[in-house]
Structure formats: C-alpha cells, structure tokens
Amino acid sequence: MSFLSFLTAACLVLPAASVRAAEEVAVIVSGKPSSPATSFKIGSELYLEAKRAGSIYGGQVYWYPVSGRVLLTVRGRTMQFVVDSDKAAAGNQTFTLPAPVRVRASRAFLPISFLISEPFGRWSGYDARYDAGTRTLEVERRTTVGPVRAFSYKGRTRLALSLAPGASYQAVAHGVGAVEVSLPYGVVEGDDRVDVDDGIVDSYAVKQESSRARLSIRFAEKGLRWRAAELSDPRRLVVDVYGPGGEPGDETPAPRAVETKPASSTAPAPVSVTAPTAPPAVAQAQKPRRRIVVIDPGHGGKDPGAIGTRGTYEKTVNLAVALELAKVLRERGDMDVVLTREDDVFVPLSDRSAKANDLEADIFVSLHCNAHRNRRENGFEVYSVSETASDPAAEELAAAENAALKLEGKRPEDELAKQVLLAMTKTEMVNESPQLAVFAERGIAKRAEVDDRGAKQAGFYVLRGTHAAAILVEMAFLSHPKDEAKLGSRRFRRKVAEGVAAGIADYARKKGWLD
Numbered sequence: 001m002s003f004l005s006f007l008t009a010a011c012l013v014l015p016a017a018s019v020r021a022a023e024e025v026a027v028i029v030s031g032k033p034s035s036p037a038t039s040f041k042i043g044s045e046l047y048l049e050a051k052r053a054g055s056i057y058g059g060q061v062y063w064y065p066v067s068g069r070v071l072l073t074v075r076g077r078t079m080q081f082v083v084d085s086d087k088a089a090a091g092n093q094t095f096t097l098p099a100p101v102r103v104r105a106s107r108a109f110l111p112i113s114f115l116i117s118e119p120f121g122r123w124s125g126y127d128a129r130y131d132a133g134t135r136t137l138e139v140e141r142r143t144t145v146g147p148v149r150a151f152s153y154k155g156r157t158r159l160a161l162s163l164a165p166g167a168s169y170q171a172v173a174h175g176v177g178a179v180e181v182s183l184p185y186g187v188v189e190g191d192d193r194v195d196v197d198d199g200i201v202d203s204y205a206v207k208q209e210s211s212r213a214r215l216s217i218r219f220a221e222k223g224l225r226w227r228a229a230e231l232s233d234p235r236r237l238v239v240d241v242y243g244p245g246g247e248p249g250d251e252t253p254a255p256r257a258v259e260t261k262p263a264s265s266t267a268p269a270p271v272s273v274t275a276p277t278a279p280p281a282v283a284q285a286q287k288p289r290r291r292i293v294v295i296d297p298g299h300g301g302k303d304p305g306a307i308g309t310r311g312t313y314e315k316t317v318n319l320a321v322a323l324e325l326a327k328v329l330r331e332r333g334d335m336d337v338v339l340t341r342e343d344d345v346f347v348p349l350s351d352r353s354a355k356a357n358d359l360e361a362d363i364f365v366s367l368h369c370n371a372h373r374n375r376r377e378n379g380f381e382v383y384s385v386s387e388t389a390s391d392p393a394a395e396e397l398a399a400a401e402n403a404a405l406k407l408e409g410k411r412p413e414d415e416l417a418k419q420v421l422l423a424m425t426k427t428e429m430v431n432e433s434p435q436l437a438v439f440a441e442r443g444i445a446k447r448a449e450v451d452d453r454g455a456k457q458a459g460f461y462v463l464r465g466t467h468a469a470a471i472l473v474e475m476a477f478l479s480h481p482k483d484e485a486k487l488g489s490r491r492f493r494r495k496v497a498e499g500v501a502a503g504i505a506d507y508a509r510k511k512g513w514l515d
Contacts, residue, residue: 024036024039024135025046025048025130025135026134026481027056027136027137027139027485028137028138028488029056029140030140030141030189030190031140031190031449031489031490037049037052037056037137039112040109045099046112046130046132047099048115048137049109050107050108050109053072053115054072054073057074057115059124061108063107068082068084068103069082069083070083070101070108077091077124079095081101083100083108086101095123097110098114098117099111099113099114112137116130121142124142125142125187126139126141126142127141133311133312134308134311134488136310140491141187141188142187143187143188143189144166144167144183144185144186144213145183145188146162146188146206147189148192148194149328150194150196150204151331151505152198152200152502152506152509153334153509155242155246156240156242156246157200157201157240157241158239159201159204160236160238160331161215161236161237161238162234162236163230163235167183168184169181169182169183169186169237171237171239173226176223177224179217181214181215181216183212183213183215185211185212186212186213187213188206188208189491190208191208193206195446197446198220199243200220200224200243201218201220203218204217204218217239219241224243224244225241226240226242226248290336291336292335292338292359292362292363293335293361293363293364293504294340294355294359294363294365295322295325295337295338295367296322296341296356296365296366297315297319297321297322297323297339298367298368299314300318300319300341300344300347301315301344301345301346305318305369306371306478308371308484308487309479309481309484312488314368314369314478315344316344317369317488317493318367318369319344321497323342324493324494324497325365325367325497325501329504338359338361349462349465350465352462353463353466353470354465356467356470360467361466362469363468363507364463364466364468364470365470366460366463366471367472367473367475368474369478369487371479372477372480374479375481378476379450379451379476380441380450380451380475380496381452381453381456381474382437382438382440382441382444382456382472382474383455383456383457383472383473383474384430384437384456384472385430385457385463385464385470433470433471434455434457435507436469436470436503436504436507437456437471439504440455440471440499440504441503442503443498443499443500443501443502443503444473444495444500446499446502447498447499449486449495450483450492450496473496
C-alpha cells in the first residue's frame with residue numbers, strides 16, 4: 001500500500017465504538033424549511049456534512065482529501081479547517097473548535113457546536129441555534145436592520161423599523177406616492193413584502209442590496225403627508241403616514257407629569273407640572289377606554305397538546321407565539337394585554353375563559369397547532385364558536401381540543417352541554433367572533449408563508465365559555481414535516497403573531513374602539 005493510500009484510508013477510520021448511525025437534521029434558513037442535512041455523532045458531539053453546511057450558510061466548501069483541508073467560503077471570506085484538528089484559521093484569526101473535524105465515507109464533517117457558536121456567527125454573519133429535542137438547525141442572517149412592524153391607527157399608519165447601534169438611514173419621498181428609506185451597509189433578515197391595505201398604506205417591501213438595505217413604503221393614494229423620526233429604548237425608526245387631510249402632529253400625546261431637576265442640593269424640591277385643564281365652559285373630549293385583549297397559549301404543563309413528527313411540543317410553540325403577540329400589541333400602546341399563562345403550567349379550560357370574563361375582556365385569542373393522521377394536511381385556519389361545525393374536520397378538531405377536559409377530571413359531554421346553554425345567551429359574542437376570525441385570517445395570510453385554510457366555525461369549549469369576541473388560531477400542522485419546521489422558526493412565529501395583531505387592530509378599528 002502506498003503512503004498516499006494509507007493516509008486516505010486513515011482519514012476514513014473513526015473509533016467504531018463511539019460512532020452513532022447517521023441521522024437527518026431538519027434545516028430552517030431565514031424562516032423557510034430547507035432540505036435535511038446528514039449528520040452523525042461521535043460520543044456526544046454532533047457533526048454536519050461540510051458541503052451541506054456551506055450551502056446552508058450561503059457559501060461554498062472545497063474539500064481536499066489528500067491534504068485533509070476543508071475551505072469554507074462565506075460572503076467572500078474563507079475559513080480553513082484540517083481533518084482531525086480542532087483549530088481553524090481565517091485571515092489572521094485562529095478559532096478553537098469544540099471538537100476536531102472528522103471524515104466519514106470520504107466526506108468531511110464539521111461539529112455543529114462550532115457552527116452555532118458566537119465566534120462563528122461573528123465571522124459568518126449568521127445566527128444559528130440547534131434544538132437537540134427536535135433535531136432542527138435554524139439559521140438566520142445576523143441583522144442590523146429590522147424587523148419591520150406596521151401599526152394601523154385612526155387616520156394614521158406607523159411603520160416601525162428596528163435599528164442596531166451604529167446603523168444609519170435616510171428617508172426621502174419617492175414621487176408623491178411613496179417613501180424610500182435607505183440604510184447604507186444595513187443587513188436585513190431577508191427580502192419581504194407585506195400588503196398592509198388599510199386605506200393609508202398600500203404595502204411595504206424590504207430588500208437586501210449589495211451595499212445597503214432598503215425599505216419602500218407605498219401609499220394607498222398619492223399626496224399623503226408623512227413624517228420620519230427616531231425613537232429609543234429600543235432604537236428604531238418610525239415612519240408615520242397620515243390619511244387624507246391628516247397632518248403630522250395630529251396625534252396628541254396624553255398629558256404627563258414632567259419633573260424638573262434641581263440645579264444643586266440647595267435648590268427647591270422637584271415640581272410636577274401637568275397639562276392645564278380646560279376651562280369649565282369647554283367640554284373635554286372623552287377618550288375611549290383602553291380595550292383588553294386576553295391571549296391564551298393552548299395546553300401547557302401536563303398537557304403537551306400535539307407532538308410533531310420530530311418531537312416538537314405544541315404547548316411550547318403556543319407559548320412562544322403568545323409572548324410574541326403580547327409584545328407586538330404592547331408596542332402598539334393602545335390596548336391592555338393579559339396572558340392566561342406565561343410559562344409551562346397546566347391551566348384548566350374553564351379557568352382560561354373565566355380569567356377573560358373576570359377582566360371583562362373585549363377580545364380573546366387562543367393559540368394552537370394543528371395535527372392530523374394524514375400527514376399531507378397543512379396550513380393554518382382561524383375558528384370562531386358555533387354549535388354547528390363548518391365541516392366534519394372542524395368538528396373532529398374541536399373534539400380533540402376539548403378532550404383536555406379529561407385532564408381536569410371532567411366529562412367533555414357533560415361540560416359541553418352546560419356551555420351550549422351558556423352560549424345561547426351570548427348572541428352578540430357569537431355574531432362578533434366570526435368577524436374577528438376573518439380579520440385575523442387575512443392578517444396572517446398577508447404575512448406568513450403558510451397555506452390559508454380559511455376562517456371556520458366549531459364548538460370549542462374554551463370559546464363557548466368566553467363573553468368576549470373570541471377566536472382560536474390553528475397556526476400550522478405539527479403532523480406535516482414542513483409545517484413543523486416552520487413552527488420551529490422564530491421568524492415564522494413572529495409573522496403569525498404580527499398577522500394576528502393586525503387582525504385584532506382591524507377589528508378594533510371597525511368597532512370604533514381606536515378613535
């Protein structure tokens with residue numbers, strides 16, 4: 001045997017006792033499922049095929065079996081690895097890997113623990129995380145700009161764009177029907193376009209260009225007034241677009257106390273100054289009361305809900321989206337938000353609706369993930385309550401969700417009979433809920449890349465017991481591999497939350513609550 005043959009053979013040999021069989025890792029890139037990656041384990045260390053890693057990070061891998069070198073090129077930068085070494089080099093930088101590079105079946109493999117590390121993230125420009133429970137690798141571009149959120153108010157639409165420290169921008173009119181925000185050297189998570197379609201803003205689009213990021217805002221009609229301003233905590237750029245006849249400054253902040261600080265320790269005590277009250281003869285315009293939204297992350301604690309094909313727990317996804325939805329609504333600033341649970345605890349179905357009723361909530365949103373024995377079923381759907389289900393599948397789904405009553409020691413058929421009588425006394429809620437469901441369905445469809453199965457009706461126990469306009473959102477199917485991968489993506493979950501929030505705002509505006 002020649003020395004070259006011996007060297008090649010030696011590179012292919014791994015300690016047999018510690019090597020585990022290859023398995024597939026689900027991959028999500030910028031919120032979208034990608035093809036699975038081959039991996040294997042040596043002891044507790046998981047390895048990913050180098051060439052697949054290169055494609056995941058948008059780069060190229062060059063593998064030289066004779067010399068044992070692996071070159072990974074991402075965004076014009078190159079990092080060099082050497083088989084059986086735990087060192088890597090990029091320019092004048094040296095990186096220490098948690099485990100050495102390995103070869104198996106003539107292919108080079110890199111340790112996943114290094115690919116998701118902070119040093120590699122800084123070098124590659126990508127953030128990554130690996131969920132060992134579901135064997136899912138999620139990779140997102142490391143951004144300096146975004147995400148963008150759109151908030152519709154009466155007579156005004158606000159676009160809020162998150163900014164990293166040091167990010168610069170320039171907002172200029174683009175003709176008389178649009179605004180262009182240019183961000184030199186800005187990096188966004190990916191190109192995106194959303195149809196706002198609220199009568200003031202038609203749409204917005206985010207685009208990554210070679211040396212900048214760009215936000216384009218299109219007005220619903222030409223000649224609308226707009227204003228851009230930077231806000232802090234967190235740092236963000238907001239662009240307010242005003243409806244016909246509206247002017248910048250029309251929105252008046254609520255009176256607030258202003259504290260003046262003394263110039264020295266001997267200065268007078270601080271004085272609180274408030275906005276002056278109107279003369280008695282002038283009637284003060286009464287502000288509408290703040291509306292209460294109760295968000296219900298389905299299942300929790302001893303009730304995991306559906307479990308995905310890769311082991312994703314429904315209760316975990318529901319809570320993650322609920323927290324994101326609460327964050328978006330609180331950023332709007334004109335609604336009070338309460339969650340039925342904020343961690344992994346079991347909450348009886350009746351307690352969820354009772355909490356909303358005790359608070360005299362105006363809107364109740366229950367968040368869930370779907371599942372079906374037919375793994376081809378996919379997409380999202382939004383439900384309101386009805387004693388007659390939209391279709392047999394809706395009736396079957398409601399029965400599955402209501403089965404959680406058994407965990408409370410209750411008979412579903414007995415409890416449902418009581419709820420039917422209660423629901424008959426709440427005609428207004430039953431009539432209002434389908435409208436809210438349609439608004440939420442439209443909001444999600446505009447933002448999240450997931451099939452739209454429509455707004456439907458069924459007899460969900462948690463909705464029957466609620467006095468407010470109430471909906472139940474089935475965000476996607478955990479039994480469908482691609483849907484499950486999407487539900488594991490932070491970007492997808494954020495898009496769903498933003499869609500539900502937009503639907504809530506559209507419903508509230510229609511009701512005149514935001515005047």
